[in-house]
Amino acid sequence: MASVVYVELRERRYPIAVGRGQIEQLGEWWRQTELGRRALVVTDTNVGPLYGPTVRAQLEAIGVATTVATVPAGEASKTIERWAQLQYAAVEAGLDRSSVMLALGGGVVGDLAGFAAATFLRGIRMVQVPTTLLAMVDSSVGGKTGVDLRCGKNLVGAFHQPSLVVADPDVLRTLPAREYRAGMAEVIKYGVILDAALFETLEAGAARLTDPSWAVLDELIANCCRLKAEVVAADEREGGLRAILNFGHTLGHALEAATGYEGFLHGEAVAIGMAYAAELSVRMAGLSPVERDRLLNVLRAAGLPIRASGLGVEWAHVIAAMSLDKKAADRVPRFVLAEAIGRVRHGVEIPPDVLKEVWDAIAE
Amino acid sequence: MASVVYVELRERRYPIAVGRGQIEQLGEWWRQTELGRRALVVTDTNVGPLYGPTVRAQLEAIGVATTVATVPAGEASKTIERWAQLQYAAVEAGLDRSSVMLALGGGVVGDLAGFAAATFLRGIRMVQVPTTLLAMVDSSVGGKTGVDLRCGKNLVGAFHQPSLVVADPDVLRTLPAREYRAGMAEVIKYGVILDAALFETLEAGAARLTDPSWAVLDELIANCCRLKAEVVAADEREGGLRAILNFGHTLGHALEAATGYEGFLHGEAVAIGMAYAAELSVRMAGLSPVERDRLLNVLRAAGLPIRASGLGVEWAHVIAAMSLDKKAADRVPRFVLAEAIGRVRHGVEIPPDVLKEVWDAIAE
Numbered sequence: 089m090a091s092v093v094y095v096e097l098r099e100r101r102y103p104i105a106v107g108r109g110q111i112e113q114l115g116e117w118w119r120q121t122e123l124g125r126r127a128l129v130v131t132d133t134n135v136g137p138l139y140g141p142t143v144r145a146q147l148e149a150i151g152v153a154t155t156v157a158t159v160p161a162g163e164a165s166k167t168i169e170r171w172a173q174l175q176y177a178a179v180e181a182g183l184d185r186s187s188v189m190l191a192l193g194g195g196v197v198g199d200l201a202g203f204a205a206a207t208f209l210r211g212i213r214m215v216q217v218p219t220t221l222l223a224m225v226d227s228s229v230g231g232k233t234g235v236d237l238r239c240g241k242n243l244v245g246a247f248h249q250p251s252l253v254v255a256d257p258d259v260l261r262t263l264p265a266r267e268y269r270a271g272m273a274e275v276i277k278y279g280v281i282l283d284a285a286l287f288e289t290l291e292a293g294a295a296r297l298t299d300p301s302w303a304v305l306d307e308l309i310a311n312c313c314r315l316k317a318e319v320v321a322a323d324e325r326e327g328g329l330r331a332i333l334n335f336g337h338t339l340g341h342a343l344e345a346a347t348g349y350e351g352f353l354h355g356e357a358v359a360i361g362m363a364y365a366a367e368l369s370v371r372m373a374g375l376s377p378v379e380r381d382r383l384l385n386v387l388r389a390a391g392l393p394i395r396a397s398g399l400g401v402e403w404a405h406v407i408a409a410m411s412l413d414k415k416a417a418d419r420v421p422r423f424v425l426a427e428a429i430g431r432v433r434h435g436v437e438i439p440p441d442v443l444k445e446v447w448d449a450i451a452e
Numbered sequence: 453m454a455s456v457v458y459v460e461l462r463e464r465r466y467p468i469a470v471g472r473g474q475i476e477q478l479g480e481w482w483r484q485t486e487l488g489r490r491a492l493v494v495t496d497t498n499v500g501p502l503y504g505p506t507v508r509a510q511l512e513a514i515g516v517a518t519t520v521a522t523v524p525a526g527e528a529s530k531t532i533e534r535w536a537q538l539q540y541a542a543v544e545a546g547l548d549r550s551s552v553m554l555a556l557g558g559g560v561v562g563d564l565a566g567f568a569a570a571t572f573l574r575g576i577r578m579v580q581v582p583t584t585l586l587a588m589v590d591s592s593v594g595g596k597t598g599v600d601l602r603c604g605k606n607l608v609g610a611f612h613q614p615s616l617v618v619a620d621p622d623v624l625r626t627l628p629a630r631e632y633r634a635g636m637a638e639v640i641k642y643g644v645i646l647d648a649a650l651f652e653t654l655e656a657g658a659a660r661l662t663d664p665s666w667a668v669l670d671e672l673i674a675n676c677c678r679l680k681a682e683v684v685a686a687d688e689r690e691g692g693l694r695a696i697l698n699f700g701h702t703l704g705h706a707l708e709a710a711t712g713y714e715g716f717l718h719g720e721a722v723a724i725g726m727a728y729a730a731e732l733s734v735r736m737a738g739l740s741p742v743e744r745d746r747l748l749n750v751l752r753a754a755g756l757p758i759r760a761s762g763l764g765v766e767w768a769h770v771i772a773a774m775s776l777d778k779k780a781a782d783r784v785p786r787f788v789l790a791e792a793i794g795r796v797r798h799g800v801e802i803p804p805d806v807l808k809e810v811w812d813a814i815a816e
Contacts, residue, residue: 098462168536175532175601175608207571210598210609234574237539244539245574246610419548 091310095229095317097249104229104253104317106310111139111217111256114146121252123213124186126153128178130201131192132161135219138262143192143217155181159200163349166196166235168244174204188213188251194220194267195227195354199245202233206248216253220263221271221300222355224255225278225312230320230330240412241341241349255309260300270355272297272390273336277362278312280383281332282319284430286311291382294389331434335424336362342409346401352393359392360450365423367446372438373425382429396451403447407440455674459593459681461613468593468617468681470674475503475581475620478510485616487577488550490517492542494565495556496525499583502626507556507581519545523564527713530560530599532608538568542576552577552615558584558631559591559718563609566597570612580617584627585635585664586719588619589642589676594684594694604776605705605713619673624664634719636661636754637700641726642676644747645696646683648794650675655746658753695798699788700726706773710765716757723756724814729787731810736802737789746793760815767811771804 090107105117127147131140136158147154157177159165178189189212191201198216205214216228234245260268279287289304296302316333323330340361344352352360366383369375387394410421421443424434454471469481491511495504500522511518521541523529542553553576555565562580569578580592598609624632643651653668660666680697687694704725708716716724730747733739751758774785785807788798 168532168539172532176603179601179603179607203571207567207598207608207610209607210596210611232574234571237543239540239543243543243573244571246571247574
């Protein structure tokens, strides 16, 4: 059984099907969504061998001519060069405007293949089959696609909404445990920014936060998709509300940059970023210390880091990176702060000395 | 004095200012349009030396931090590699989401810089200052951007609408005469597909069609922009109506491809394509031979080719290229045909023997 979340865009809607075993229903979803008869499946060297054959079989069974392109696993594949290779692969696979690109993998594959789909013939349809928890609750919804430049992440890309997302939590059983935990950081984030009840589910299930067999996982993922879908529908092009999804990300991105994207998984950096934002929120947005501690406890239960000590990261690097953030205005970083669990405000400018003080506290 | 055409998009509108001397009003237009305080001007080695200093002075006079990036003149610059260089140039110039890219040049610069603007930080604002007649009446309006792959033109790109277009016919005095004539092909096209009165103006001014000092040129350009703007507003993403803009382009693109993009200027290939489409129209769409001859006469008066003889182009190459056209459906080429001067239908499939017969007639 799948939970289906419909994302309402201005011109159309698309389904996100969430449920155990749904990858075996991909062909059926493809047919229902009236997708094309030719597909380029983009995957990576980790995921391709595990789920590539299933996806190919699903598509070929309904008569879709399927070509698979495999890129090396890891962020290092999110480059202009790989993206260009996919454009040529699309030509060789005979894709036309009615064809489809399918991303089978985590955030890297989704961003890369999504940007390839956004630009091939000025845009063809896109299907996301996310295989990490992070991609299921975050990067497969919302239409952000892109690649990195040598000087920064996601500096080049496009907004390109998928036509279908199929999220099957069963595939998370093959996901490395550390990746799973990192994905849980984004689930926790949704609780903090929008949904106190979801947050309470996480608190109540603290002992199961690292277990991909947890029975409520389907429901959690579907809820996160629903929340993100609502935010995206309200703000497709990131004018305002959508900024709240960046809770914990201002410092998170900066930590990733300051460690050359090698020190942390994204979700780990975001976990530290949420701990930082929680403390800023206590000082600047009236968050109670009790609620701050509830957040820190859930992060700990999920096996996530909440301190930046012992990383050898200099404040000068961190503040420089935060000032270069895409959300910065005139090089002054902006923050999302929590007023309570489930309620945030965004675009908050914070005095430099407070930023430094709170950093010192979590980094000492 | 400028004629101003407003292009109505779903979410916003933007002005096209057409008039002699308007390049000296760029700063004023920039201010009125409330554009950003930092700009990357993209130009080429032909146009940069002529008008780069004027554009820079206009922007700096109103406090816009301006960096100029110059690419080699010619279609060979419309590559992924040049586009990637512009992304890095944008980083080095310190562009953020509130910044602007300005394309100063013809269609190549407009397409390249437009695609760079469409993708930098997932899209920043774009200003077009077209310096060819073709770019003024065609490629600067409508939001199509992109680059070529080794295996075909415009295979990679995005739809990205400008925020401002400033078209100054005075700059056409420095345009090579052959480029000017080629641009006139697109002006003639607008008459055929949408505006019999415009076509009659061209007929009446047959002796001035190759003269950039022609007094009605401002008005002609503004009319073409208005016509294209109406079509684009009605069909921003090219679902239907917009296809009529491709009158003459099915064969035109194929001739360009078959000659390795070296035999013709775009407008010249389109002129032959229009002659071809006119003959197809007589046979398949009820165009009168008299009206076909009026079109051929105007093309001749504009100094444009109307026959494909003596080019050494093989039909097999032409039909193969037409079948790969982005407008083709399941590899069957579709044509825009004229029912009369000023009225066309689109998406017409034509029996292969008719395509071949009419080709033989214009190629013999």
